[in-house]
Amino acid sequence: MKVTDFILTVFCPILFFSIGVNSVDRHNFKTCEQSNFCKRCRSMNKSQNSMFHLVSDSIILNDKYLEAIIANTNYENVFLRMRLDGLKDKTLRVRINENGNPMYNRFQPVHALVSEPIFQSMTMARNETTIELELEQSTIKVFINIIPFKLNVYVHDELIIGINHNNLMQFEHYRPKPETIPDNEVGSWEEFFKEHQDSKPRGPSAVSMDFTLYSSTHLYGLPEHADSFYLKETSGSDPYRFYNLDVFEYELYNTMALYGAVPFLMGHGKKNSVGLFWLNAAETWVDIAGVNNNVDHTSVVESIVNLVSGSSGEKEVPQAHFMSESGIIDFFIMLGPKPMDVTRQYSLLTGTAPLPPxxxxxxxxxxxxxxxxxxxxxxxxxxxxxxxxxxxxxxxxxxxxxxxxxxxxxxxxxxxxxxxxxxxxxxxxxxxxxxxxxxxxxxxxxxxxxxxxxxxxxxxxxxxxxxxxxxxxxxxxxxxxxxxxxxxxxxxxxxxxxxxxxxxxxxxxxxxxxxxxxxxxxxxxxxxxxxxxxxxxxxxxxxxxxxxxxxxxxxxxxxxxxxxxxxxxxxxxxxxxxxxxxxxxxxxxxxxxxxxxxxxxxxxxxxxxxxxxxxxxxxxxxxxxxxxxxxxxxxxxxxxxxxxxxxxxxxxxxxxxxxxxxxxxxxxxxxxxLLPLWYTLFRNHELTGAPVIRPLFFEFPFEDNVNNIDNQFMIGNSLLVCPVTEPNVQEISIYFPGKDEVWYDKDNFQPIKINGFVKIPVPINKIPVYQRGGTIIPIKQRVRRSSSLMKDDPYTLMVGIDLKGTAKGSLYIDDEDSFEYRDGKFIHLEYEFINNQLISKCIHCITLTTNSWLEKVMIIGIPSVFSKASIHSKEGSTTELTVLYSASNQVLTIRKPSINIAQNWTIILL
Structure with a gap:
């Protein structure tokens, strides 16, 4: 809701015409330069020597994790405790906190986690300068440099991500307020913004860490910001800011904070994807550098040399620098390798949405x-x-x-x-x-x-x-x-x-x-x-x-x-x-x-x-x-x-x-x-973490041309959507991904077999939506005044065949509003079209019945003319069906198979 409506009406109505309320007032919100801890962390020099070293004789590996003490060489007798966990499903966790009994407890937002992560055992080898950890049958290796403290993570001997390679780690320990504030801590014990004073009685407490994503070319995530989907360089602007704020009429294409803060970042490259989750609930800023550059991956031997010497190899690769005002350093690395794997790994940590009513x-x-x-x-x-x-x-x-x-x-x-x-x-x-x-x-x-x-x-x-x-x-x-x-x-x-x-x-x-x-x-x-x-x-x-x-x-x-x-x-x-x-x-x-x-x-x-x-x-x-x-x-x-x-x-x-x-x-x-499709996709999300809507690179991870597209998206794996978002447009260019794909216009079923941009007419009644060949979409064509009144209505299956003449899909059904589905009261059907046969298979149909039946099947893109079809039920009965074929768009329609939707059956084209 609009803050100025209240303020101007209650406090100062006389100012209404002079202030203006048509856009956000940037002066009401801090920049990094005005946020003292951000300014301090951002001013750290990549060329400086790291102040943090592992204490060699403190390193311990037990059944669940590696633990060690980190010394802050800028302060005598200031130590941190580092813990590294290997977790289930190619995930690592690193936590760094003050050692012993600090002056104040540091907040850890465990509420974000769905449960305690499951550990994965590790093995360790070490020498005087480096610790080597192995997990997941040695496919994942972590090299920890002791002096200075740095980490490298490899998958199949390929460097994926480096931690503290730019020596930007910071951990400001709690300390008594000095009688005289040193120059480098001015603003750390008291800070003003406009007429507001932040008393900062506990002093400086910032934490930060830099990450170098060697296997990635693009970075995504860090919601919520009103910006492009792909993350951009921040060297000439403020970092992306996480500080939940009431910012009405927000400006677009900048890094200002908005209402939400999800400190999750995904890196994506030609071979793999990686996730990074910074678990911190304090104000946080994230600098991004080196994006959209294709680089050669560093070898194991070369990167270990760089790790020990402190060199990053002078290669421009994507980098992220997380800076938080307080809390601990607590981050997870999810190693994919595909985008969908990263979201699954992240959902194991933070959970998925329960199936909505x-x-x-x-x-x-x-x-x-x-x-x-x-x-x-x-x-x-x-x-x-x-x-x-x-x-x-x-x-x-x-x-x-x-x-x-x-x-x-x-x-x-x-x-x-x-x-x-x-x-x-x-x-x-x-x-x-x-x-x-x-x-x-x-x-x-x-x-x-x-x-x-x-x-x-x-x-x-x-x-x-x-x-x-x-x-x-x-x-x-x-x-x-x-x-x-x-x-x-x-x-x-x-x-x-x-x-x-x-x-x-x-x-x-x-x-x-x-x-x-x-x-x-x-x-x-x-x-x-x-x-x-x-x-x-x-x-x-x-x-x-x-x-x-x-x-x-x-x-x-x-x-x-x-x-x-x-x-x-x-x-x-x-x-x-x-x-x-x-x-x-x-x-x-x-x-x-x-x-x-x-x-x-x-x-x-x-x-x-x-x-x-x-x-x-x-x-x-x-x-x-x-x-x-x-x-x-x-x-x-x-x-x-x-x-x-x-x-x-x-x-x-x-x-x-x-x-x-x-x-x-x-x-x-x-x-x-389309509610049956949405409902089925949300059930799949609850089970797997797969995004219900997703960017093109999730479905086509090895196609470089899709990495910067954010005006199109997929619904599940089956619908490609490119809404019209500009005025007075008569046609738009739509990118059709996949070299061996066919896409069917949802309105007229005309196929598009081009991999690349195609100009599509978009009169005011046109929404560019395309069904992917090889998918089967369940819909209901009897639309009523509300969804609950459609519960027992029949289904239509839209079968879009691929270039091989096949298609697959699924349908999920339950009572639509209770939790009884978690007790097994649901119906799960899988469909496959192959060899001119449409097969329905009940994966789970024994604990719930439905009155819904199959009303129609539309097979799109089928080149042959079939004059009839028959349906074979699980009881062994066979019924002849009437078909209608349209040669202009190669659509075969089978009307009224009239069989309960929750059955095993096969429709054979004749």
């Missing part, structure tokens, strides 16, 4: 704010009048009683249960907003509970912290406190959240946390959390902690039966286990439509597949062309929600002209027809 994959309608119950009723009724499917209505802050969460406006929303039931009678749901700021009102039960039970974050003096947000004077729940977590979970019970039921779901917004009068519109860093941690230590994980409690609250209210749905703005590594994410307060401009694709792709490869953008743009008013094109794009992103600001014109799909209504109706109906 199917309604959440359908269309959502939101606005700040629908005025009252009558307004909600009129909007959802008009979706039926205009024959546009819709599953979820959303309510923003105005639905509450004076901005007090878990309440309802007593006049405008006097009977919420009735309102929800009117929706659920049509198969629809309701989402309400619940933010972390709590109104300081003595008549508000939640505020009183928080005061009486010590649930709030404290300021630096130990008193309850008070800031300003939508309700005015507010305090903030301390979600690090187990007592707060338990209390917050209880708020979602039906008895406590009066007016809610199991068909109401939750939106956690403003949870960076947003503080309108705070430094950089957030909480001061010297506030104190449970465990005596400063806010600077935990900032980027605050939103995740709220979402975790919300998720547990929704689980407990249904006694574990119903799958939650939550949307969050703030996010961190691991958020995917609890919530969907959207790209925040965007603008109704073509550039913001375009940037939504690389933003969601970056999140998807970093574990968060369930991503979308406010369709139509949150701020300002889209014209009809932008409105149509945005709906066409949103149809093919995982989270699909129309949303707009309180000051914008109403823009429900029927409020434009007839053409706009028709085209928006068509694209939303397309989304509903």
């Amino acid at each position: 199917i309604f959440s994959l359908a269309y959502h309608q939101c606005r700040w704010n629908y005025n009252d119950q009558k307004d909600v009723h009129n909007v959802e009724t008009n979706f039926d009048v205009y024959d546009i499917p819709m599953d979820v209505m959303w309510l923003d802050i105005e639905h509450t009683d004076s901005k007090k969460y878990f309440t309802w406006d007593p006049i405008k929303f006097s009977n919420p249960i009735e309102m929800i039931r009117n929706l659920t009678n049509k198969g629809r749901k309701l989402v309400t907003i619940v933010d972390p700021h709590i109104k300081r009102d003595s008549n508000y039960f939640l505020h009183n509970d928080a005061l009486n039970n010590d649930l709030y974050v404290k300021n630096k003096d130990g008193n309850v912290y008070e800031g300003w947000c939508w309700p005015g004077s507010s305090s903030y729940l301390d979600f690090l406190n187990p007592k707060v977590q338990e209390y917050y979970v209880s708020r979602f019970s039906f008895n406590n959240y009066v007016g809610s039921n199991e068909d109401l779901y939750i939106w956690n917004d403003m949870n960076e946390p947003s503080v309108f009068n705070g430094p950089e519109v957030t909480m001061p860093k010297d506030c104190i959390h449970y465990g005596n941690y400063e806010h600077r230590d935990i900032h980027n994980i605050y939103g995740l902690m709220q979402v975790m409690s919300t998720y547990e609250g929704l689980i407990k209210r249904s006694k574990g039966n119903k799958r939650p749905f939550i949307l969050t703005r703030s996010h961190f590594a691991g958020t995917q286990r609890f919530a969907a994410v959207w790209t925040g307060d965007n603008i109704a401009e073509w550039s913001h439509l375009k940037i939504s694709i690389p933003m969601c792709l970056s999140l998807a490869i970093s574990g968060i597949s369930f991503c979308g953008a406010d369709v139509g743009g949150f701020f300002n008013n889209p014209d009809k062309e932008l409105f149509i094109r945005w709906y066409q794009t949103g149809t093919y992103l995982p989270f699909f929600r129309g949303h707009s600001h309180i000051d914008t014109k109403r823009r429900e799909p029927w409020l434009f002209d007839e053409q706009t209504t028709s085209l928006v109706r068509e694209t939303i109906r397309t989304r509903y027809s």
Whole structure:
């Protein structure tokens, strides 16, 4: 939501015309030069000698890990403890912390990890200068240089990644404040930004490390930034910044921090991919250098010489320099070798999204704010009048009683249960907003509970912290406190959240946390959390902690039966286990439509597949062309929600002209027809970590031409999508990857067999979407007003054959909203077309039945004319089928096989 709306209205309305509110004010947010620890870490010289050495006689290898002491040669008697773990599935972990009993505990955001990683045994050999570790049957080797401390990681004797090769490691140990601050520590003990003071009572505590990705040519990831999908050099700009902030109307193509921080980076090269996960919740900056250069890989012998001598071989290769204000050095290296392997390895650490209820994959309608119950009723009724499917209505802050969460406006929303039931009678749901700021009102039960039970974050003096947000004077729940977590979970019970039921779901917004009068519109860093941690230590994980409690609250209210749905703005590594994410307060401009694709792709490869953008743009008013094109794009992103600001014109799909209504109706109906595919892909993501949407190089990792493409993407392995994201365009160039591939236009089934760019006409009704040859896509062609009403409807199989005349696909079915699928109550089918036969095989069909049946099969790209077909069921029966062949596009249609979808059967073309 828009911070200036509150500030300008409440504090200084006279300044409205002089300030301007059409773009982000950069002066409200720090640069690296204004962030003292970033400036210190970035000023380190690559040519300097490393200050960190291993203590030779401290090196120990036990059954699980290697441990050693690191000496800081700049300080006498300052030691660190290093631990290196070999983990399951080609993954390494390195942790470096202060040795002994430091003055203050350093925060470790273990909440991001789904469980304790599984160890892999290692063997060790060493000499006076180097330690050699081997794991995974000697395919992975780690060479550790003792003086100075450096690491090299090899796979099959090829150097993949080097650690501290540029001598940029830093670990500022806690120490008493000196009577006289030395020149190199000015700003380390107190820092000012605009009118705000950061008292920094604990002094400098920064950590940093540099990584050289020798086997990579391109780097990706590091969400959330409104930038290109592929990472760019930062030598002439600020580093990429991780500091969750409320940045409305954000600028594009820069490295400024936004709402989320997922410190995951993927390197990709001609032969392999590698992942790097920097587990730190404090403010972090990441410098990138050496990208997009093709280099020869360094040999084992040469790199060991370089490791000992401190030389990197003077070759320009991709490099990343992570710099965090506090915490420990804790990073994971995932060794692939393919992009999909890296995401699997990362998902073993941070988890995958649980299969969402199917309604959440359908269309959502939101606005700040629908005025009252009558307004909600009129909007959802008009979706039926205009024959546009819709599953979820959303309510923003105005639905509450004076901005007090878990309440309802007593006049405008006097009977919420009735309102929800009117929706659920049509198969629809309701989402309400619940933010972390709590109104300081003595008549508000939640505020009183928080005061009486010590649930709030404290300021630096130990008193309850008070800031300003939508309700005015507010305090903030301390979600690090187990007592707060338990209390917050209880708020979602039906008895406590009066007016809610199991068909109401939750939106956690403003949870960076947003503080309108705070430094950089957030909480001061010297506030104190449970465990005596400063806010600077935990900032980027605050939103995740709220979402975790919300998720547990929704689980407990249904006694574990119903799958939650939550949307969050703030996010961190691991958020995917609890919530969907959207790209925040965007603008109704073509550039913001375009940037939504690389933003969601970056999140998807970093574990968060369930991503979308406010369709139509949150701020300002889209014209009809932008409105149509945005709906066409949103149809093919995982989270699909129309949303707009309180000051914008109403823009429900029927409020434009007839053409706009028709085209928006068509694209939303397309989304509903594809729900079986989306649902199957999300189940596969839960099991394997595979991104639901993915960049082209995930499917074509050895094709160099796809590495810089971020206006196209794949849905699973089967659909290629290239939305139109520019105005007044009559045709666009689309890159078709793969030398031995065929792609079928989703609209007319015409094949494209070219590997390269092809110009495609894109009239206003055209969404360039292509089915990959060799895939089978399940769809439902009977689109109804909501997804739940389609549950037992029949399926159609779209069989796009490859150049060899074959195709494969799958279908997943369950009850669509409970956790019973985890007890085996689901249907999993695999399909294969080979030798002119379509074979259905039940992989798991014994614990759940379905009334859905097979309505149609369309075989695309089949060159021969077949006059008939027969279907053979598992019981041994044979039924003759009628076929229709179109020679113009080589599509064979088999109508009404009329067999239950959850069976083994074979259709034979005759």
